[in-house]
Amino acid sequence: MMNYFAAKLIEILKHTLVIVSIFFIVRLLFAVCFVPFTTFEAYAKSLPFAAFNALRFDLQVAAYVAILPFLVVLVCLFVRNRSVAGRLSRFISTYYVVLEIVLLILALVDIGFYSNFHSHINITFFDFFNENPLSLLQTIWEEYHVILYLSAVGLASFGIYILAQKIAKGTLSCENKQESLALNRKTIVLIVLFLVAEVVCLRGSVWRFPLQVEDSFVSSSKQINDLVPNAAYMLKKAVKEKKNAFVFRSIESLLSEYKFKSLQEAINVYTNSDTIRLQGDTLAALRTALFRTVPDTMTHKQPNVLIIYEESWSNYLMNLDSPRCDMLLGMRRHLKEDLLFRNFQSVGNGTIASIENIVSCVPFPRFFSSPYRFHCLPSSVALPFNESGYTTEFISGMDVAWENCAEALKHQQFTKVTGKFTLKEQHPEYEYNSIGVFDHHLFRSIQERLDQQTAKLQMMLCMTTTNHPPFEFPKDVQLKAVPDDYYNNVCFAEKNHEVLQKYITGFRYANKTLGDFLDKFKQSKAAENTIVIISGDHNVRSIIDYTQVNKRWERSVPLYIYLPPYLRKESHRSMTNRWGSHDDILATLAPFAFRNTKYMCLGNNLLKEGVTDSTYYSANVEQLLACPAYQAQAQRIVNARNLLRIMFFQQTFAKY
Incomplete structure (x- = not known):
C-alpha cells in the first residue's frame, strides 16, 4: 500500500x-x-x-x-x-x-x-x-x-x-x-x-x-x-x-536641492544667456535650452560612426603598464597614433546606466525597466542619426533581452538591435561564454558591416561583454603571463591573486581584441570614412584601493577617438588634456555627422577650437572634476543642467 x-x-x-x-x-x-x-x-x-x-x-x-x-x-x-x-x-x-x-x-x-x-x-x-x-x-x-x-x-x-x-x-x-x-x-x-x-x-x-x-x-x-x-x-x-519605478519630484524640492531661486535662473546659468524666457510653455523653453539645432550646412563628407563601450575598460589600469607587464598590448600603437583623453569619466557607474545615458539621456535610473521605454523619446540618440541619413544599430555579444535592451532600443528607433542569437545565426562557428559571444567575434561582425557597400551611412553603438565576471575567456587566447609580484602592488584592494588575475586578464584581453580589430580596420577601406570612439562603460569597481589611489581615478575611463584622414586637424592633439565624460561624446560627434536635425546636448565638443581648455569639466553622478579654478562654476552649470533635464523628462513623461 x-x-x-x-x-x-x-x-x-x-x-x-x-x-x-x-x-x-x-x-x-x-x-x-x-x-x-x-x-x-x-x-x-x-x-x-x-x-x-x-x-x-x-x-x-x-x-x-x-x-x-x-x-x-x-x-x-x-x-x-x-x-x-x-x-x-x-x-x-x-x-x-x-x-x-x-x-x-x-x-x-x-x-x-x-x-x-x-x-x-x-x-x-x-x-x-x-x-x-x-x-x-x-x-x-x-x-x-x-x-x-x-x-x-x-x-x-x-x-x-x-x-x-x-x-x-x-x-x-x-x-x-x-x-x-x-x-x-x-x-x-x-x-x-x-x-x-x-x-x-x-x-x-x-x-x-x-x-x-x-x-x-x-x-x-x-x-x-x-x-x-x-x-x-x-x-x-x-x-x-x-x-523600482522612479518617482517624480516637485519643482520646489528640485530648486532647493540644486540651489536655484527659479527655473528661469537655472536656464540662464546653463545657456549663459537670458534669451530663453519662460512664457507659459515650460516644456518648450526647456527643450530650447537642452537641445541643439544643427543646420544643413555641412561641407565635408559624412562619415560612418562606431561607438564602442568596452566593458570595465579602466583608465587607472593603463597606468600600471610597464616593460615588465604589458597591459596595453595591441592598443599601444593606436593610443599613440590617435586621440586619447585620460581626464575622462563615465557618467553612470554601471553598464545599463551607461547604455541608458547615451541612448536616451534620461536622468532616472532603470529607464529601460520603466513604462516609458515603450515611447520614443525626443532625446533618443538614434533620432538625429536617422534624420541625418544613417542606419542605426545596437550590436553586442550579450543576450539583448537583458534589462529589456532589445525592447527599449527598438522603441528608441534603432534600425537594428543585434545580440548573441543574431550573431550566432549569422556565424554558427562563433563561441560564447555565459555572458555573451566573445568580443573578438563581435569585432569581426562589426568589420564585416563596415566593409559592406550600403545605401546609407552606418552608426553602430557597440557593447562588449567578455571583460566581465565570471571572466570566461576563449580557450585559445594567448597572453604573456604577468609577473607574480605585480599583484602585490599596494593599489590593489583585492589581495587574492587568483581573483586579481582574472580582472587583469580581462583588461588585457580587451586591449588585445581592440588592438586586433583596429589593426584590421585601419587596413580596410572603411578607415577612410569612419569615426571610431571607444570608452569604458564604467571603471573596474572592486579591485582598486582608493585610499592608495587618487580619487580622480575612481570613476575614470579612457576615451579613444579615431578620425578619418579628411577630418583630422593638427590642433586636435593639443585638446586631449581637456576634462570630459560620456555626455561629451554626442556633442563631439555632432559637427562631423549631423545635418538638419536636433539633438539633446548635455556636454561639450571636446574638439572645438577657440575654447579655453580650463572651461571643460567631467561630470559623473558621484563626482565632478575640473580645473580647481573652474570647479565651482562647473558645479553650478552641472546643477543647472541636471535640474533642467529632470524637469524636461518629468514633463515629457507626464504627456504619455
Whole structure:
C-alpha cells in the first residue's frame, strides 16, 4: 500500500503536470494567433531550445505554487494525525484548483494584452488600475465577445475541477488508515529527492546562473522568443519593475536641492544667456535650452560612426603598464597614433546606466525597466542619426533581452538591435561564454558591416561583454603571463591573486581584441570614412584601493577617438588634456555627422577650437572634476543642467 506522504507528493507532481499543460495549451493558442508557420520554418533550429527554456519557465511557476502544499506535507509528517491529514488534503486539492484557474485566466489575459500591445504583460499592465478601470471594462464589454470568452474559461475551469477531484481520489485510501502515516526510510528519501527537485525548479537552472529574463531569448525572431516565457513570470517581472519605478519630484524640492531661486535662473546659468524666457510653455523653453539645432550646412563628407563601450575598460589600469607587464598590448600603437583623453569619466557607474545615458539621456535610473521605454523619446540618440541619413544599430555579444535592451532600443528607433542569437545565426562557428559571444567575434561582425557597400551611412553603438565576471575567456587566447609580484602592488584592494588575475586578464584581453580589430580596420577601406570612439562603460569597481589611489581615478575611463584622414586637424592633439565624460561624446560627434536635425546636448565638443581648455569639466553622478579654478562654476552649470533635464523628462513623461 502506498504511504500517505508518497501519495501526497505524487499528487503535487500531478498538479505540476497540470500547470505545465495549461501553459503548453495556451502557448499553442499563442502560436496559432501570433506566429506565422513560415517563422517556424525559418527558425526550426531554435525551436528545441525554445521548448526547453519554456519548460524551465513553466516548472519554475509550478514550483512556486508547490511550496505551500509541500509545507503542508511536512506538517503532516510531524503531526501524523489522521483527522488533520484529511483536512489538509482537502485544502491542497482546493488550493490547486484555485491556483490553476487563476493561472489559466492570467495566461488568457496575457494573450489579450499581447494582441493589443504586441508584448507580454509588462509594467503598463498596471495602467488599467490607474486610468478609470470601470470605463476600460465597459470598452472591453462592448468591443470583445466577453460572454463567449467567459463561457470558455468557465468550461475550462470546470474541467480543472473535475481533474483535481480525480487526482485527489488517489490519496483517499491513505488518509483513512493510520499506518499510512508511518515514517520510513523510503519516505525520507522521497521527501529529500522532492526537495532537491523543488529547489532546482525554483532556481530554474542547475548551471551557474538562475533562470532570468534573458533566457526568453533563443533566436533573433521576436515571435519565437515571445513563445518562451509564460504570463505568470512576465507578471512577476512587471511587478518588480513597478516597485523600482522612479518617482517624480516637485519643482520646489528640485530648486532647493540644486540651489536655484527659479527655473528661469537655472536656464540662464546653463545657456549663459537670458534669451530663453519662460512664457507659459515650460516644456518648450526647456527643450530650447537642452537641445541643439544643427543646420544643413555641412561641407565635408559624412562619415560612418562606431561607438564602442568596452566593458570595465579602466583608465587607472593603463597606468600600471610597464616593460615588465604589458597591459596595453595591441592598443599601444593606436593610443599613440590617435586621440586619447585620460581626464575622462563615465557618467553612470554601471553598464545599463551607461547604455541608458547615451541612448536616451534620461536622468532616472532603470529607464529601460520603466513604462516609458515603450515611447520614443525626443532625446533618443538614434533620432538625429536617422534624420541625418544613417542606419542605426545596437550590436553586442550579450543576450539583448537583458534589462529589456532589445525592447527599449527598438522603441528608441534603432534600425537594428543585434545580440548573441543574431550573431550566432549569422556565424554558427562563433563561441560564447555565459555572458555573451566573445568580443573578438563581435569585432569581426562589426568589420564585416563596415566593409559592406550600403545605401546609407552606418552608426553602430557597440557593447562588449567578455571583460566581465565570471571572466570566461576563449580557450585559445594567448597572453604573456604577468609577473607574480605585480599583484602585490599596494593599489590593489583585492589581495587574492587568483581573483586579481582574472580582472587583469580581462583588461588585457580587451586591449588585445581592440588592438586586433583596429589593426584590421585601419587596413580596410572603411578607415577612410569612419569615426571610431571607444570608452569604458564604467571603471573596474572592486579591485582598486582608493585610499592608495587618487580619487580622480575612481570613476575614470579612457576615451579613444579615431578620425578619418579628411577630418583630422593638427590642433586636435593639443585638446586631449581637456576634462570630459560620456555626455561629451554626442556633442563631439555632432559637427562631423549631423545635418538638419536636433539633438539633446548635455556636454561639450571636446574638439572645438577657440575654447579655453580650463572651461571643460567631467561630470559623473558621484563626482565632478575640473580645473580647481573652474570647479565651482562647473558645479553650478552641472546643477543647472541636471535640474533642467529632470524637469524636461518629468514633463515629457507626464504627456504619455
